[in-house]
Amino acid sequence: MGILMKLLFRKITCLLFMLIFVQGATMAYDDAFTPYTPKQNEQVYRKNVYKISAINPTTATNWTASMYPGLRGANQLVVYTPEYSTPSTGTNEYGGEAIVEGNIVTSLSGADSLIPSNGIVISAHGRAKAWLNKNIEIGTIISIDKATMTITAYNTSRSYLFAAKEKIEEATTIMNYYQKNSFSYNAKPTKTYLAKAKHYVRKAEHNTSELQQFASLAVQNANLAMAAAIPYKASELKGIWIRPTSKNEASIIASLDHLKATGINNIFLETYFHGRTIFPSETMKKYGFIEQYENFIGIDPLKIWITEAHKRGMKVNIWFESFYTGNKPNVGNTILAVKPEWSNVNLRNIDAPLPVASTSEHNGYFLDPANPEVQNFLFDLIKEIVCNYNPDGINVDYARYPQSVSARYAGYAMSNWGYTQFAREEFKLIYGVDPVNIAYSDTKMWNEWDKYRQDKVTEYIEGVSKICRQNRIFLTAVVFPNRQMALETKQQDWTTWSDNNFIDGFTPLFLTCDAKTIKMMIFDMLKEMSPRTKLYAGLFVTFMDGSEEDLVRQIHETRKLNLGGIILFDYAHLQEKYIKTLTKSIFSNNTVLTGNSKQNCRKGSYDRRK
Incomplete structure (x- = not known):
């Protein structure tokens, strides 16, 4: 009886954990569908609205795009949530996409992006892509109104600081990977750029009137750190x-x-x-x-x-x-x-x-x-x-x-x-x-x-x-x-x-x-x-x-x-x-050994008719 009670307890605990996890992911995903109110002292630099063509499109709900990959048609802006029929958007290379976790844009993509379990993907083509490129960047805060089928993009002081800190963390992670896996790895250039990036973040946090400028400088140096972090590989x-x-x-x-x-x-x-x-x-x-x-x-x-x-x-x-x-x-x-x-x-x-x-x-x-x-x-x-x-x-x-x-x-x-x-x-x-x-x-x-x-x-x-x-x-x-x-x-x-x-x-x-x-x-x-x-x-x-x-x-x-x-x-x-x-x-100018050397040609006799 004791063994059965233990097994039952474990099963109930596992089910409760799964329920909490699913609810947490759903809550995070719902953040993008909640009206956004800027926090105290948060400056809103830009706020832009655009019409949504479809959310989780199907051939019935977005029939004009039925022949297009990902069911995203010409000049459309489409939103994909974890409830979509496939793990990724399935779109082609002629659009642009923003990956949103919670209600914050965490990365930008071009096509066929994975849909995060705690967020959404915004996918756009043509005129909608032009709007996305102009108004959405890493750190942008997203709010979607299902009733009006509109999306609002907020670019705020919080957005710029988020982007800078994310880039610094990403560059650091890449550098640490190569430090761990290579004895001859030279981390000095990357560390130099990272130090500058962190310096500008501190200045941004303490100079709200110049926050955009300092946050942008932090991002620039973090990007340079990323480029310097990956070493040259001769055999590649x-x-x-x-x-x-x-x-x-x-x-x-x-x-x-x-x-x-x-x-x-x-x-x-x-x-x-x-x-x-x-x-x-x-x-x-x-x-x-x-x-x-x-x-x-x-x-x-x-x-x-x-x-x-x-x-x-x-x-x-x-x-x-x-x-x-x-x-x-x-x-x-x-x-x-x-x-x-x-x-x-x-x-x-x-x-x-x-x-x-x-x-x-x-x-x-x-x-x-x-x-x-x-x-x-x-x-x-x-x-x-x-x-x-x-x-x-x-x-x-x-x-x-x-x-x-x-x-x-x-x-x-x-x-x-x-x-x-x-x-x-x-x-x-x-x-x-x-x-x-x-x-x-x-x-x-x-x-x-x-x-x-x-x-x-x-x-x-x-x-x-x-x-x-x-x-x-x-x-x-x-x-x-x-x-x-x-x-x-x-x-x-x-x-x-x-x-x-x-x-x-x-x-x-x-x-x-x-x-x-x-x-x-x-x-x-x-x-x-x-x-x-x-x-x-x-x-x-x-x-x-x-x-x-x-x-x-x-x-x-x-x-x-x-x-x-x-x-x-x-x-x-x-x-x-x-x-x-x-x-x-x-990259460097070294060569890779693939292919052949000069020799006499042999045409062979391969023929589908034989």
């Missing part, structure tokens, strides 16, 4: 994706010198994109396509980029947009004008007489991965690049189907791609049913249809892998980090690529400025991939115009997880503010 790949625009050798050399000075040691050069090559291609000519991207006629920029990069000890990886052919009209000698039967098509537009564009991907056109002619064309093109230019690596992108909506939304089946004549006939030959007639509710056959398409992309990766292995070329792939969504909405089975050792490394794009989100995404990826496969974090902060501190935080997370390195997206958005931050301590 420090890369950047580049869409080339330079049309002469001098301009290419200037770009490489700039990147070398920044500390970049690997460039990922967009070589085949929008269905065109930057170099004069015999393969494109053989197939009757445009021989070279029109902007580069008269020059071979690929040859110059590789030659000059190698002179500077930098590696060149070919950024290769596999099944994507761009969003320009299919006329003349463009790929789909010459080969319209190669075009991918979704179920909704199954009877379309012309190639179908993906509205969710910049109205771009895609090739059919199931068609062996398509794969053989891409293999021929990669062989030409490998044999004629001897790059250090191949970085395949768009190795997938066009994006569909999530399976949890209505219209999922109709938004699926791959319903080409070739795929329908081949699938019917194998399974006895035309995939057009498979309903999503028919789980068994729908799973077979999914696997058929996923296997076609995997066959392509296997073929590229054989070409690279034969020529000792380092092979990486751009993938979507959420495995389930990659399978469900893009037919991209990257775990199988890793398990079969088809790939040397992944370069996932993390479309967020939030360090907590990227940490979670990296953990999830590492659980789903072989330890033989390297992981290089593709950081999107620069593209989203995030803060320098966002970039520092994300690099810190990759360092803690001991990844192979980072790649910035992209050179066009590498502003001076990021360069100053990176060159303070994090």
Whole structure:
């Protein structure tokens, strides 16, 4: 009887603890929905109000945004609470977000932010994003009125002091991590900046008339402390994706010198994109396509980029947009004008007489991965690049189907791609049913249809892998980090690529400025991939115009997880503010040993027809 009473007591205690915890989290989350009254002696510098489009949107409550990621539409401001259907907002990179704990903004992000258990996420696009950027910063106090569906942002003396102290604490935490984990760590520069930051906080607390000025100086020095806190790591790949625009050798050399000075040691050069090559291609000519991207006629920029990069000890990886052919009209000698039967098509537009564009991907056109002619064309093109230019690596992108909506939304089946004549006939030959007639509710056959398409992309990766292995070329792939969504909405089975050792490394794009989100995404990826496969974090902060501190935080997370390195997206958005931050301590000009040395090319005989 005594044992039973003890077990019952423990169970009741546990339940009471959980109840207290949930109530505490709910109370904190409710803070943002409570009218705010400034405290005594608290100065309000700015107070701004904006209309909310939706709170925890659904296809019913925010139907105009039903086709957009996170159900956040154009020019909308949306609020996500812990009651939302997913742990993160699921938004794309074209907005801005503020993470609120209690009723205070604790961090700013760009997309797909984790929703705190004790707070909310404010997500905005277009005009709403402009309002958010202007009026919300770390320390801003938030009050939401559900009755009027409005949000009020208060920037007060309390806000500025909160931001300064938070930054100091964050920089100190980062410094302490490296002090603990490295015997040779030099903390002196960081400590110097921190001392200045604390000095300005004290002045702010005792000079209310100049509080804003001193708090801002404290934040500036805390940010410098953060940048100085992360040491240089020699073995790390420090890369950047580049869409080339330079049309002469001098301009290419200037770009490489700039990147070398920044500390970049690997460039990922967009070589085949929008269905065109930057170099004069015999393969494109053989197939009757445009021989070279029109902007580069008269020059071979690929040859110059590789030659000059190698002179500077930098590696060149070919950024290769596999099944994507761009969003320009299919006329003349463009790929789909010459080969319209190669075009991918979704179920909704199954009877379309012309190639179908993906509205969710910049109205771009895609090739059919199931068609062996398509794969053989891409293999021929990669062989030409490998044999004629001897790059250090191949970085395949768009190795997938066009994006569909999530399976949890209505219209999922109709938004699926791959319903080409070739795929329908081949699938019917194998399974006895035309995939057009498979309903999503028919789980068994729908799973077979999914696997058929996923296997076609995997066959392509296997073929590229054989070409690279034969020529000792380092092979990486751009993938979507959420495995389930990659399978469900893009037919991209990257775990199988890793398990079969088809790939040397992944370069996932993390479309967020939030360090907590990227940490979670990296953990999830590492659980789903072989330890033989390297992981290089593709950081999107620069593209989203995030803060320098966002970039520092994300690099810190990759360092803690001991990844192979980072790649910035992209050179066009590498502003001076990021360069100053990176060159303070994090980046240097050393090179990374990945890739190959000069050798005779082996084209091999891999062919989908064999």
